Amino acid sequence: MYQNAIELHGISKRFAGHTAVRSLSLTVPRGGIYGLLGPNGAGKSTTIRMILSILLPDDGTVTLFGGEPASRDLSERIGYLPEERGLYPRMKVAEQLTFLGEAKGLPRKRARELTAQWLARLGIADWGGKKVQDLSKGMQQKVQFIGALLHEPELVILDEPFSGLDPVNSQVMRDVVVEIARGGGTVLFSTHIMEQAEKMCDRVAIIARGEKVVDGRLADIKSEAGGRHVALAFHRHQDVAARVLGDRSLVARVDDYGASAEAELAEGATSDQLLQALVGADVGISRFEVVEASLQSIFIAKVGTDAASAPAREDMAHA
Amino acid sequence: MHKIWAVMRREFLEKVRTRAFIIGTVLFPVLMIGLTVLPILLDRRETEPKRVAIVDGASGDVGMKVTEALAAARREGDNGAARYSVVRVPARDRVESVRDSLVAITGVQQEGVEGLDGILVLTDESVDGGRIPYLGVNVGSMADMRKLETELQTTLRQERLRRAGIDVFIGMKASREVDVVAQKVTSGKLTGESGASSFMLAYIMGLVLYMTMLLYGVQVMNSVMEEKTNRIAEVLSSSVKPFEMMLGKVLGVGGVGLLQLSIWGGTAMLVTTYRAPLARLFGASPDALTAMKLPSVRPDLLAVFLIYFVLGFLLYAAAYAAVAAMCNSQQEAQQANTPVTLCIVAGFMAMFSLLNEPSGSLARTLSLIPVTAPFVVPVRYSLAPIPIPELLLSMAVTLAGVLFVVWVAGRIYRVGILMYGKRPKISELWRWVRS
Numbered sequence: 001m002y003q004n005a006i007e008l009h010g011i012s013k014r015f016a017g018h019t020a021v022r023s024l025s026l027t028v029p030r031g032g033i034y035g036l037l038g039p040n041g042a043g044k045s046t047t048i049r050m051i052l053s054i055l056l057p058d059d060g061t062v063t064l065f066g067g068e069p070a071s072r073d074l075s076e077r078i079g080y081l082p083e084e085r086g087l088y089p090r091m092k093v094a095e096q097l098t099f100l101g102e103a104k105g106l107p108r109k110r111a112r113e114l115t116a117q118w119l120a121r122l123g124i125a126d127w128g129g130k131k132v133q134d135l136s137k138g139m140q141q142k143v144q145f146i147g148a149l150l151h152e153p154e155l156v157i158l159d160e161p162f163s164g165l166d167p168v169n170s171q172v173m174r175d176v177v178v179e180i181a182r183g184g185g186t187v188l189f190s191t192h193i194m195e196q197a198e199k200m201c202d203r204v205a206i207i208a209r210g211e212k213v214v215d216g217r218l219a220d221i222k223s224e225a226g227g228r229h230v231a232l233a234f235h236r237h238q239d240v241a242a243r244v245l246g247d248r249s250l251v252a253r254v255d256d257y258g259a260s261a262e263a264e265l266a267e268g269a270t271s272d273q274l275l276q277a278l279v280g281a282d283v284g285i286s287r288f289e290v291v292e293a294s295l296q297s298i299f300i301a302k303v304g305t306d307a308a309s310a311p312a313r314e315d316m317a318h319a
Numbered sequence: 320m321h322k323i324w325a326v327m328r329r330e331f332l333e334k335v336r337t338r339a340f341i342i343g344t345v346l347f348p349v350l351m352i353g354l355t356v357l358p359i360l361l362d363r364r365e366t367e368p369k370r371v372a373i374v375d376g377a378s379g380d381v382g383m384k385v386t387e388a389l390a391a392a393r394r395e396g397d398n399g400a401a402r403y404s405v406v407r408v409p410a411r412d413r414v415e416s417v418r419d420s421l422v423a424i425t426g427v428q429q430e431g432v433e434g435l436d437g438i439l440v441l442t443d444e445s446v447d448g449g450r451i452p453y454l455g456v457n458v459g460s461m462a463d464m465r466k467l468e469t470e471l472q473t474t475l476r477q478e479r480l481r482r483a484g485i486d487v488f489i490g491m492k493a494s495r496e497v498d499v500v501a502q503k504v505t506s507g508k509l510t511g512e513s514g515a516s517s518f519m520l521a522y523i524m525g526l527v528l529y530m531t532m533l534l535y536g537v538q539v540m541n542s543v544m545e546e547k548t549n550r551i552a553e554v555l556s557s558s559v560k561p562f563e564m565m566l567g568k569v570l571g572v573g574g575v576g577l578l579q580l581s582i583w584g585g586t587a588m589l590v591t592t593y594r595a596p597l598a599r600l601f602g603a604s605p606d607a608l609t610a611m612k613l614p615s616v617r618p619d620l621l622a623v624f625l626i627y628f629v630l631g632f633l634l635y636a637a638a639y640a641a642v643a644a645m646c647n648s649q650q651e652a653q654q655a656n657t658p659v660t661l662c663i664v665a666g667f668m669a670m671f672s673l674l675n676e677p678s679g680s681l682a683r684t685l686s687l688i689p690v691t692a693p694f695v696v697p698v699r700y701s702l703a704p705i706p707i708p709e710l711l712l713s714m715a716v717t718l719a720g721v722l723f724v725v726w727v728a729g730r731i732y733r734v735g736i737l738m739y740g741k742r743p744k745i746s747e748l749w750r751w752v753r754s
Binding site: 075095099105144 | 321322325326329333545546549550551552553554555556557558559560737
């Protein structure tokens with residue numbers, strides 16, 4: 001059994017006049033869920049495409065399944081859900097899925113069986129005869145999702161899998177992903193929604209502007225970021241609270257989420273001091289909890305707010 | 320291989336199931352049978368004789384003779400009804416006024432008025448000069464005019480002979496027309512084909528090649544476009560090589576084309592083979608259909624036709640696929656495919672230029688250009704034999720051209736299918752091909 005499902009060794013990809021990925025090295029161990037995080041245009045999709053050999057890196061190498069050079073010949077062992085979903089609009093659901101299975105190298109008969117199984121598993125068995133264009137967006141997403149997993153791949157790569165999904169469908173797919181990981185499979189998914197990654201991933205890598213910012217076990221990244229974070233919520237005198245949190249001798253940084261906030265304590269300050277200050281300001285505290293840094297705050301601290309609105313080169317990243 | 324097969328089967332099945340395919344496949348034979356049977360039916364329906372007035376300003380009894388001849392003319396077919404109902408209007412010295420008054424009731428359809436269908440004007444001048452004015456409602460009908468000419472020809476020729484004092488029997492014999500009865504010989508054997516039928520065959524083949532290249536080429540283009548605009552290309556390209564995607568698509572649509580062609584060809588053969596019973600079914604006499612004689616297709620010609628159909632289709636379909644891969648929308652592709660379409664039109668035009676001289680140097684040159692060879696060679700082959708070495712050379716050159724175009728198209732396809740945004744310039748395309 002191999003150890004690492006994916007290894008990237010200093011891969012780069014340049015498009016006309018701009019570098020989408022710059023000497024990126026990552027290791028995705030076998031088993032578990034790996035989050036590839038980054039703002040829009042960070043190079044997530046380009047990286048994924050290089051892993052899948054849809055694009056070839058200009059420099060560096062990609063090896064899969066413990067050292068095999070990446071190529072389309074390995075595609076039978078990989079499931080891929082691209083960011084831009086696409087299905088043949090006039091094709092029937094079951095036939096479409098069977099075809100996607102065949103395209104992965106399954107024999108037709110086996111692809112048919114698996115299609116029926118998956119449709120039943122996601123509770124849409126009676127949709128098999130419908131044309132894709134007659135389905136709702138959410139349904140199409142489900143079909144696409146099945147298409148990526150039909151051939152029971154040992155490595156599943158999902159590019160922004162939960163975008164545009166309603167909570168119910170989102171949960172269904174999350175369950176499937178978790179199940180794959182439990183069964184020993186490897187899941188790599190990209191997202192720019194940190195809460196999602198935080199809930200699901202064992203490991204993450206954050207990339208920005210084509211470069212790796214941080215990677216590793218989520219727990220390690222969090223403990224490294226330190227335990228000096230306070231999750232806050234209050235329901236009175238927002239302006240007064242803002243002034244307290246603005247005191248740089250107490251609070252180094254605040255991520256204000258509106259109804260709640262996350263504060264990083266300043267050097268030398270204690271949580272007691274902050275609590276005291278807030279009580280004194282009479283802001284009506286409803287939550288005060290010393291926590292690990294959230295992925296969101298780590299992300300913003302590492303990437304910086306400017307990168308969160310990275311250059312709008314998404315179109316080129318598709319190139 | 321398995322993947323190309325899967326892509327191909329999907330393409331084939333999806334295309335064959337479309338309404339457009341079913342309608343096209345059924346409609347064409349129906350149209351063909353209709354076009355064969357309809358004229359017979361219409362001819363039969365038209366039992367009313369044509370009402371023709373003869374304005375007789377000629378001296379002697381020419382007018383009488385013409386009148387008799389026209390009145391005796393029968394329609395073809397078993398009913399043999401009179402073709403004309405003739406009235407002779409003697410009009411010495413006032414030909415024009417009589418003619419004009421008759422014109423006033425020609426083509427008039429009113430109650431109480433017996434309208435005329437046409438007026439024939441005979442004068443000494445026109446009889447001698449052989450240019451007989453006919454004023455009628457049916458002058459646009461080539462068939463009607465030709466029949467009328469044939470009737471007049473015989474009568475007037477006899478009249479002229481008589482006037483010149485020559486024995487009519489001897490004169491007619493002497494002035495009998497000469498026809499070259501052409502029969503085709505291929506590699507030392509009489510084929511039993513007439514010259515006209517081998518021309519027909521060449522023409523039909525050229526037309527079929529032209530139509531299918533254009534129709535199915537554009538289908539490949541639209542199909543690639545669909546994959547690109549619906550973003551299916553990316554899912555597929557993670558598991559299937561772009562070249563395999565393209566090839567599967569081209570072969571799938573090609574299979575659809577072959578299926579449709581064989582259905583059409585089969586219908587055409589059935590219709591010709593069973594045209595006699597078919598004619599009886601519609602109540603026409605079998606000999607009314609003999610005019611429609613499809614030439615027999617020799618197996619070697621069929622083989623040449625199929626080989627070049629396949630080569631030409633691969634060449635143009637790959638080119639259309641590449642065009643679609645570098646465009647972002649149907650409209651854009653419609654513009655960008657102009658060069659490819661022009662090549663097909665050029666190939667089609669080239670066929671006409673060699674109908675007269677199928678073994679000339681132009682024809683030989685065009686047979687060695689991959690773009691025109693698929694059109695030119697089958698047509699040439701049907702008209703005149705092509706030496707085997709020349710044929711093999713043409714095939715080799717065309718095949719090389721096809722492989723080159725497919726390779727270039729595959730390169731463009733590989734990059735283009737995942738590229739959204741601006742359409743690439745020629746220089747960029749070149750980079751794609753080289754990369």
